[in-house]
Structure formats: C-alpha cells, structure tokens
Amino acid sequence: MDIELSTEDLEFRNEVRAFFEENAYKNGEDFNKWRMDWFAKAREKGGWDVPKWPKEFGGPGWTPTQHYIWEQETATANLPWDLPFGLGMLAPVLMAHGSKEQQERFLPDIRDRKVNWCQGYSEPGAGSDLAGLKTKAELSADGTHYVVNGTKIWTTMAHIADWIFCLTRTDDSGIKQQGITFLLFPMKQEGIEVKPIITLGGSHSVNTVFLTDVKVPVENRIGEEGQGWTYAKGLLQHERTGLAGISRSLVALEKLKEQAASVPRGNSTLMDDPAFRGKIAELEVDLWATEYTELRSLASAAAGAAPGPESSILKLKGTEIQQRIQKLTVEAGGIYSASWGAKPAGPAFAKNGMGGYMSSRAYTIYGGASEVQKDVIAKNVLQIKRSSK
Amino acid sequence: MNFDLSEEQQMLQDSVARFVQDNYELDKRTELVASKQGFSDDNWKTIAELGWLGMPFSEADGGFGGNQVDTMVMMEQMGKGLVCEPFFASIVLGGGALKRAANAEQKAALLPGVIDGSRQLALAYAELQARFDLHDVTTTARAEGDGYVLNGHKSMVLNAATATEIIVSARTSGGQIDESGISLFIVDPKADGVKLENFPTVDGLRASEVSFENVALTANSLLGELDGGFAVLNATANDGILALAAEAVGALEVLYKDTVAYTQEREQFDHPLSDFQVLQHRMVEMFMEYEQCKSLLYRATLESVQGDDATAQRNVHALKHLIGKAGIFIGENAVQLHGGMGMTEELRVGHYFKRLLVIDSQFGNADFHLQKFAA
Numbered sequence: 206m207d208i209e210l211s212t213e214d215l216e217f218r219n220e221v222r223a224f225f226e227e228n229a230y231k232n233g234e235d236f237n238k239w240r241m242d243w244f245a246k247a248r249e250k251g252g253w254d255v256p257k258w259p260k261e262f263g264g265p266g267w268t269p270t271q272h273y274i275w276e277q278e279t280a281t282a283n284l285p286w287d288l289p290f291g292l293g294m295l296a297p298v299l300m301a302h303g304s305k306e307q308q309e310r311f312l313p314d315i316r317d318r319k320v321n322w323c324q325g326y327s328e329p330g331a332g333s334d335l336a337g338l339k340t341k342a343e344l345s346a347d348g349t350h351y352v353v354n355g356t357k358i359w360t361t362m363a364h365i366a367d368w369i370f371c372l373t374r375t376d377d378s379g380i381k382q383q384g385i386t387f388l389l390f391p392m393k394q395e396g397i398e399v400k401p402i403i404t405l406g407g408s409h410s411v412n413t414v415f416l417t418d419v420k421v422p423v424e425n426r427i428g429e430e431g432q433g434w435t436y437a438k439g440l441l442q443h444e445r446t447g448l449a450g451i452s453r454s455l456v457a458l459e460k461l462k463e464q465a466a467s468v469p470r471g472n473s474t475l476m477d478d479p480a481f482r483g484k485i486a487e488l489e490v491d492l493w494a495t496e497y498t499e500l501r502s503l504a505s506a507a508a509g510a511a512p513g514p515e516s517s518i519l520k521l522k523g524t525e526i527q528q529r530i531q532k533l534t535v536e537a538g539g540i541y542s543a544s545w546g547a548k549p550a551g552p553a554f555a556k557n558g559m560g561g562y563m564s565s566r567a568y569t570i571y572g573g574a575s576e577v578q579k580d581v582i583a584k585n586v587l588q589i590k591r592s593s594k
Numbered sequence: 595m596n597f598d599l600s601e602e603q604q605m606l607q608d609s610v611a612r613f614v615q616d617n618y619e620l621d622k623r624t625e626l627v628a629s630k631q632g633f634s635d636d637n638w639k640t641i642a643e644l645g646w647l648g649m650p651f652s653e654a655d656g657g658f659g660g661n662q663v664d665t666m667v668m669m670e671q672m673g674k675g676l677v678c679e680p681f682f683a684s685i686v687l688g689g690g691a692l693k694r695a696a697n698a699e700q701k702a703a704l705l706p707g708v709i710d711g712s713r714q715l716a717l718a719y720a721e722l723q724a725r726f727d728l729h730d731v732t733t734t735a736r737a738e739g740d741g742y743v744l745n746g747h748k749s750m751v752l753n754a755a756t757a758t759e760i761i762v763s764a765r766t767s768g769g770q771i772d773e774s775g776i777s778l779f780i781v782d783p784k785a786d787g788v789k790l791e792n793f794p795t796v797d798g799l800r801a802s803e804v805s806f807e808n809v810a811l812t813a814n815s816l817l818g819e820l821d822g823g824f825a826v827l828n829a830t831a832n833d834g835i836l837a838l839a840a841e842a843v844g845a846l847e848v849l850y851k852d853t854v855a856y857t858q859e860r861e862q863f864d865h866p867l868s869d870f871q872v873l874q875h876r877m878v879e880m881f882m883e884y885e886q887c888k889s890l891l892y893r894a895t896l897e898s899v900q901g902d903d904a905t906a907q908r909n910v911h912a913l914k915h916l917i918g919k920a921g922i923f924i925g926e927n928a929v930q931l932h933g934g935m936g937m938t939e940e941l942r943v944g945h946y947f948k949r950l951l952v953i954d955s956q957f958g959n960a961d962f963h964l965q966k967f968a969a
Contacts, residue, residue, distance in 0.1 A: 206597055206663050208896045214595070270595050486968035490890070490912040497889035504597045515889070518882045576875070583874040587854050587881060592866050 210270070218274045224250060225282040240285035244318060255316055257293060262300055262312065269503035280452035288362060291315040291322035295370045298387070302428040302436045311389070323392070325357040325371030325414065326437070332359075333577045335372075336381045336434060340416060342373035342388060344423070344430075351375075351388060351426070353419040359571070363399045363412040366392050371416075372437055375430050387433035390421045406564035407545070449523025451499050454492055457530045461485070464554045465537045475537055484536075488529050495522045514586045521578050524568035531562040597892060603667050609644060610671035613637075618675030620942045626678050627798035631756060633678040642711030647685055650833075651693055655705050662833060666840040666895045673844025676949050678798060680714055683753035686837045688715020690830035691761045691778060695818030700780065704759065716757035718748035718781075718804055719827060726958035728763070728827050729773045733806065735764035742766075742816070744779060744787075744809040754802035755792040757783055762806070766821055773824045778817040785809055797949040831957050832910045836898060838953045839891050839917045845946045846887060846921065849928040850880040852943055856932055873931060880927055883920040890916050911967035918960030921950035 210218070228243050230236070247253035251265050256275055258264030267275070296315055299308050314320040331338040340355025353373055363369070368391050376384030392399070396419040401409045428436055462485060468475040475481055502516040535542045538558040541551025545559070569575040583589045599607060617637055626634055641647060649664050651657025658664075665686060672681065689708055692715070696704070707713030724730035733746025744764055754760055760781045768775025783790060787809040790802045818826050854877055857867035867873055894909035901909070925947035929936035936943050954960060 206599065206892070206896055208595055208893075208900055210595060482968045483964060486964050487915075490916055490964070490967060491886070493893060493909075493912055494886040494890040494916060497893040498885060500595070501597055501889060501892070504595065507596075508598070514881070515885045518885055521882065522886070579875045579878040580871070582878045582881065587874075587877060589854065589858065589868045589874055589877070592869050 210274075214270050214274060217271055218278065221275060221278045224253070225278060225284075230283060230285075241318070243285045248316075255292065255296075258296065258316075259300070262296075262308075263316065269507040273500065273503050276452045280456045287318070288321055290324050290362070290366075290370075291320065291368075294324060295322050295389075298370070298427060298436050298439070301439065302387075306424070307389075307427065320367045321362065321365055323360050323363045323366035323369050323414075325360060325369045327357065327359045329356055329358050333574050335437075336385070338372055338374060338385065340371070340373045342375050342386055342421070344375070348423065350423060351386075351421045353388065353390070353416050353421055355416050357414040357416065359402070359411045360399075360414045361411050363392065363414050364401060364409070368392060369414070370427075372433050382434045384431050385433035385437070386430050387427040387436050388421050389425045389427065390419060394419065396420075404564065405566065406560040406562075408560065408564065449495070449499060449519040450527055451492070451496050451519075451523055454523070454526050454530060455496065457527075458485075458489060458492060461530055461534055461537065464534065464552065467552060468537055468539065481533075481536065484533060488526065488533065491522070491529075492526050495519070495526060498522065517578075517582045517586050520572065521569075521575055524575070527568055528562075528565045531558075531565040534558045535562045599667065603664060606646075606649075606664065607667045607671060610646070610668050611674070613640065613644070614671055614675035614677065618677060620945070623676060623678065623798070623945070624939075627794075632794060632798065632800040633680065633756075637677075638679045638711055641679055641681065642709075646681065647711055648709040650685060650689060651705065651709060655693060655701055656709055657705075661899050662836050662895050663899060665833070665837050666891065669837045669840035670844040670891075673841035673846075673949075674848050676798070676845065676945060680753040680756065682834070682837055682841070683716055684708065684714045684757070687717035687752070687830060687834055688757070688759070688761055690833045691717055691817065691826055694829060695778060695823075695826045697814075699814060700817065704780075707758070713758040714753060714756050716751050716754040716760045716783075716802075717830065718751040718754065718760050718762045719831070720749045720751070721747065722749055726962045727771065728831055729776065729824055730771045731763055731765045731776050732770055733762065733764045735766050735777060735779055735811065737766070738810075740813045742779065742811040742813075744781065744806040744811055746806055748804045748806075750795075751802045751804050753800060754783060754790055754804055755800055759783075760788075760804065761817060762804075763823055763827055768821070775821050776823040776827065777820050778823040778826060779811055779815045780817050781806070781809065781811065781815065795952060797952040798945070799952075832898065832907065835910050835914050835957050836891075836895050838956060839887070839894070839913050842917045842921050842950055842953050843884070843888050843891050845949055846884045846924050849924050849943055849946050849950075850877065850884050852941075853877055853880065853928045853931045856935075860933070867931070876927055876931065880924045883924055887917055887920050908967060911963040914958060914963040915960045915967060918954035918963070921954055922960075925950045 228246055230239050244254045252258065252263050253265055255264050256267065256272065260266030292315055296312060299311055315322070326335060328338050328340060340353065340357065342351040342353045344351055355373070357371065368389060371388050371390065373386050373388055374384055375386040378384065396417045398415040400413045400415070402411045402413060403409055404411060462476065465475040465481065465485070470478055498515050499519055502519065534554065535558045538552065538555030541555035542558045544556060626632065645658065646668060648657035649660040649668065653659045692701070692704060692708070704713060708715060719728055721730065721732060723732065733744070733748060735742040735744050744762065746764065748762060751760065760783050762779050762781050763776055764779055765775055766777040781788065787807040789805045792800060792802045795801050857873055857877070860867050890913045894913040897909040898906040928943045929947055932941060932943055935941050938944065
C-alpha cells in the first residue's frame with residue numbers, strides 16, 4: 206500500500222498545471238476563439254482534448270492515476286465549457302458498436318466540438334424504467350429508412366443540439382429490453398419540435414422533444430436492429446461512473462467554508478456556530494471517505510481488474526454529497542437565500558444559492574435514480590436473487 | 595499509488611484468517627468468554643508462535659518492523675472472529691507505549707517477554723472524571739527519594755487482570771487538564787498498594803478498575819521523559835484507534851454479509867425476506883457504509899504511515915467518527931433485519947454489534963471525534 210504519487214505522476218501533474226496556466230482565458234480575449242484554440246492545443250499535447258478516449262481513437266491513454274490527477278486539476282482550473290453527450294456518451298458507443306464508416310463520419314466532428322449532441326432516452330412513460338420506451342421506428346417498405354414517431358423528455362440541451370442519439374422501438378413482441386434500436390439523426394429537420402421545460406432552479410436546460418414522421422436513413426442505425434438496449438446499457442454505466450464529482454465537491458466545500466466564514470453571527474461568524482460547523486465536518490468526513498472509495502476503484506481499474514464493489518456506490522455517495530453542499534450553501538445564505546434574481550442585500554453567494562440547490566435535486570434522479578442504483582447494487586453486488594414466487 | 599498488500603502482508607492476512615476460521619466459531623468463542631480468564635492460553639501461545647506479537651516492533655527491538663498497515667491487516671481479520679486474546683491491549687496499547695518511550699534497559703527487561711507472549715501489558719489511561727480526554731489526569735506520582743509514590747484510580751483498564759505490567763499515566767506536575775506534566779510509569783500489578791477489581795465487559799473481554807495507594811515506584815519505573823508522557827499516550831491512542839477501526843471493519847463485513855445471507859433464507863409472507871425492496875435498500879446502505887469505513891480506514895492508516903502529523907491526526911478523528919456512526923447503523927440494522935433471532939445469543943450478529951458499541955466508546959466516540967475534526 207502506498208499513497209504517494211510516483212515521480213512520473215508528479216511530473217504529469219506539473220505538466221497539467223503548466224498547460225492550464227499557459228492557456229488560461231485572458232480578459233478581453235474572444236471567448237469562442239479561446240475555446241477552440243484551447244482544444245487544439247490540448248490535442249497537440251497528445252489527446253488531452255479527449256482525455257477519456259482510448260489511445261486507438263486518439264485519446265491520451267492515461268493510467269487511472271493520471272485520470273485522477275486530471276480530475277483534481279480541472280476542478281480548480283478554468284476550462285472551456287464542454288458538453289458530455291457526444292464526447293462521453295455517444296463516442297464510446299460508436300467506438301464499441303458503430304461501423305467504421307459511422308466512426309469516421311461522426312467521431313471527428315465530436316472531437317472538434319463542431320456538432321453538439323443530445324440524448325434521446327427518457328420518455329413520458331419511461332423514466333427509471335427506461336426499457337419501457339415506446340417511441341416507434343418503422344422500417345420503410347423499401348428498407349432504406351425508418352420513420353420515427355414519439356416523444357422524448359428531459360432531453361438536456363436539445364434546444365441547441367445539432368444531432369440526437371435516440372432509443373426507439375422497432376419491435377414490441379418480446380420482452381421490453383428486446384426490440385430497441387439505436388438511431389442517430391439531425392435535430393434541425395421537419396417533424397421535430399423542441400419545447401423547453403423550466404426546472405425548479407429557474408433555468409432552461411431540459412426539453413420535451415416531439416418526433417412526428419421523422420425520416421432516418423438505415424445507415425444511421427448503430428449496430429443491429431433490436432440490439433439498442435445492450436449498447437445503451439454499457440453507456441449508462443459509463444455515464445454513472447462520471448457523476449460522482451468528488452474533485453469538484455472538494456473544491457466546492459472549501460468555498461462553502463469561506464462563504465460561511467464571511468457570514469456574521471453575533472460577534473463571530475457562521476463557521477463558529479457549533480451546529481453548522483458540525484454539519485460541515487460530517488460532510489467533509491463523508492467526502493474524504495468517498496474520495497478514497499474513488500481511489501480504490503481507480504486502483505483496481507489500474508490493475509486491470511473489473512470494477513470492484515466499491516465503484517458501485519460512487520454515484521450514490523457523490524451526488525448525495527453534492528446536494529448536501531448545495532443545501533448548506535442555502536443555509537449559509539440565511540434570509541438572503543429567499544431572494545430570486547435581483548438581490549437587495551446580503552452576501553453575493555446567496556443570490557444563486559437556492560437555484561443551485563433546487564437544480565441539485567436532479568442529481569439523484571438523472572443517470573439512474575438513487576433507488577434504481579440501489580436495486581442494481583442489491584442485484585449485482587450483493588447478489589440477492591429475486592425468488593420466482 | 596496503490597492499495598495492494600505486499601506478499602508478506604497477504605500471507606499474514608491469510609494466516610490470521612485461518613486462525614480465526616479454526617478457533618473462532620461462535621460456540622468456541624462463547625466458551626472462551628464464559629471462562630474465568632476470558633481468553634485461551636493455547637490460542638495466545640499459537641499467536642506468539644506465529645510471530646504476530648512481534649509484528650509492530652522494530653527489528654532492533656526484536657520484532658518484525660511492521661507498521662500500522664500490518665496491524666490493520668491483522669486486526670481486520672481478528673474483527674471477523676472477535677478474537678478475545680489481548681493482542682490489542684498488550685501489543686497495540688501497552689507495546690505501543692513501550693516501543694515509543696522505553697529506555698534500553700526497560701526494553702531489554704520487557705520486550706522479549708512481550709513478544710514471546712510470556713508477558714502481557716495493560717495501558718491504564720482512563721479516569722472517572724476524564725470522559726475521553728487523555729490529558730485529564732488526577733492520579734499523581736510524587737517524587738520521593740530516588741523514585742515515586744503513586745496514588746489515584748484508573749478506570750476500565752483492559753486486560754489488567756492478566757497483565758504482568760500495567761503502564762499508568764500519572765500527573766507529575768501541572769494542573770488537572772494540562773497536557774504537560776503527565777508521565778507514564780511501569781507498574782507491577784502485584785506491588786503493595788495496587789488493587790484490582792476485575793469484571794467482564796459487555797463484548798466478552800476483561801477490564802478492571804485499578805486503584806493505587808502509596809505505591810512505591812523505582813526511578814526506572816518512569817517510562818519516557820518526566821512530564822512528557824502525553825505525546826506518547828496520544829500517539830499510542832491514535833494507533834489504538836486505527837487498530838480498533840480495522841477490527842470494526844472486519845466485524846462490519848461479517849454483519850452485512852450475514853444479513854444478506856439470512857434474509858435470503860428466511861421466508862415470511864411466502865417470500866424470502868430478501869425479496870422485499872425496503873430490506874434490499876437497507877442492506878445496500880449497510881454495504882455502502884461498510885465500504886466507506888474501509889476507504890477511510892485505508893486513508894487514515896496510510897496517512898499515519900506516510901503523511902505529516904497534523905494530517906494524520908485529522909484523519910484519525912475522521913475515521914473514529916465514521917466507524918462509530920456506521921458501526922451503530924450497521925449493527926442496529928443487522929439485528930433489525932434478523933428479527934427476533936437477531937435478539938438472541940445464538941446468532942453471532944448480536945455479539946458483533948456489542949463489540950462495535952464498545953469500540954465506539956473507546957478513545958472517544960463519534961461525537962467527540964467529530965468535534966475534534968471540526969476544531
């Protein structure tokens with residue numbers, strides 16, 4: 206057992222820090238130009254623009270420890286914005302199940318941040334029970350295209366997306382996990398209507414997407430017809446491991462402590478309030494434990510082992526911690542957390558506190574609700590078998 | 595960075611696991627607990643022969659030069675069987691104080707016997723008024739002639755009844771709660787003026803109330819620097835917390851796994867209990883808390899070996915807090931999910947739960963360490 210970073214890892218960390226420093230946004234710079242230049246320079250470093258892609262697809266081929274260092278450093282650095290849908294969710298499916306033509310057609314534009322993708326999974330009748338989806342894709346008589354009809358919901362960034370990867374039903378004769386087909390199609394076309402959903406935080410990021418007689422050429426199908434669930438399931442696992450956000454929570458907790466120390470309370474500050482301080486401490490202990498749970502999980506991945514039982518709890522613990530930080534931020538804001546939009550007085554952080562907290566309630570719902578995660582752990586990790594009764 | 599055990603540690607782990615498997619089925623443990631002494635001389639001999647008692651001592655001291663990771667490996671396995679032999683009291687606590695503070699003469703006189711098992715140690719640190727504060731000491735050692743005279747009372751002294759030496763913290767200067775002015779002494783339990791009142795603890799181990807009335811101590815009874823005992827005591831307590839936490843992690847694994855197994859066997863409402871989602875989710879929570887405890891155990895142990903003192907100390911506080919909290923959560927739910935059977939002495943879950951409750955109370959409970967962590 207050894208927690209020290211090797212000389213190579215320390216050198217890598219310095220290299221990452223130096224890169225972030227050299228390429229930080231400078232005031233007055235054109236934001237879009239900076240963003241695109243940043244990714245270009247990251248690419249020249251040897252695939253740093255696509256850290257999670259495997260080496261054969263142009264990724265950096267880092268060790269798990271290097272990934273961990275990257276996560277830690279990105280939590281404090283100011284990186285250009287990025288969306289996970291193409292890069293982190295569709296790309297692995299294309300790499301594993303797409304044809305060579307599909308890979309050559311779609312991966313470069315994803316990598317160049319030219320095309321924004323959204324994920325067409327959930328439906329009004331299929332949330333946690335995703336396999337119950339009903340959006341219908343019918344093959345045309347000449348076999349050249351599918352005709353897609355149905356409704357997708359909670360589609361993040363559908364309003365700015367150029368393309369969608371979409372789960373559709375091509376057959377409903379078997380069990381519901383069968384007969385699902387994975388299709389790709391452009392968003393800006395006839396038959397697609399995007400309607401915004403404003404969530405509790407007051408922001409617009411999710412949408413309802415109505416699909417009416419949308420034509421999708423068969424060459425836009427990933428893999429085989431009816432096998433989409435298998436492809437999507439792998440993707441969900443990919444999505445879940447990325448949601449723990451430990452490094453970001455460590456930074457957010459330090460910020461919360463600073464904020465609380467700026468809130469007056471009697472002759473001292475909120476950080477001297479024993480009850481509040483106790484909650485911060487309890488949160489920090491849980492975060493420390495979760496950080497090591499992640500490290501253990503990375504270490505077993507480094508050894509080439511299948512993810513150990515500890516990996517399964519990361520999404521659950523990580524998202525719960527993120528929510529607790531948001532909740533304590535609201536508490537720290539006191540009466541000023543009640544302000545919405547324009548803010549009359551009080552600390553600056555209080556203005557967005559409630560919005561952040563409200564938005565954070567989604568963390569334990571998306572990417573597999575916490576209760577679904579627990580079902581999965583009970584079955585796969587504790588290996589509890591449902592009786593046939 | 596890696597969390598793999600070395601080949602030697604792997605062998606040590608296997609060897610302790612085998613010992614537990616061979617000697618610690620519930621019936622056998624119940625017999626031991628009911629015996630006068632509370633543990634087995636044969637087991638103790640085996641443990642000594644296997645070399646475990648020498649693990650945390652340096653090679654110069656006649657040991658194997660192991661560190662807190664090695665102790666963790668052993669204690670985790672011992673926790674799976676709730677081993678009664680006084681490895682913790684004699685080696686981790688008593689031995690921990692000795693190896694840190696003893697002079698050459700004291701080491702030569704005591705360590706060979708401690709390592710071969712012919713001597714046993716106890717550490718007397720707790721006092722009635724002190725609750726969890728190691729520095730709250732009213733027992734006094736007054737200098738007289740070449741030596742000292744010891745007066746006072748120590749509480750809940752683990753393994754005092756079978757100890758050949760008791761290491762006692764006493765005030766040699768300063769006020770009641772000053773960290774400076776505390777000294778450690780090696781005391782013969784059979785000396786005039788030492789009185790032991792022995793009793794079993796709820797987890798089946800043995801402890802004593804120990805009083806000292808004008809006990810005459812020689813100059814060489816002083817262990818470490820005069821007035822400088824607190825640092826030794828605190829460092830030993832930190833090692834003690836790491837060891838108890840490792841034992842707890844072993845016990846927690848048994849508790850959650852026994853519960854998962856039991857709910858699949860027991861049928862009610864024409865279903866195995868494990869069919870019910872409310873129970874499945876509870877067991878998942880037990881499993882998650884176990885994994886989190888294990889993570890923090892690794893973290894605190896490795897920081898204690900490799901990190902700076904302040905970081906290590908904060909990690910120890912974090913660990914003891916979580917172990918206390920999660921231990922009670924998992925213990926209560928293991929009993930709950932075993933239903934009426936969980937309330938009986940026939941199943942092992944109740945015994946493990948009791949041990950976890952005692953562990954929470956030793957060297958500061960969950961609340962105490964949360965406050966220290968937050969300070």
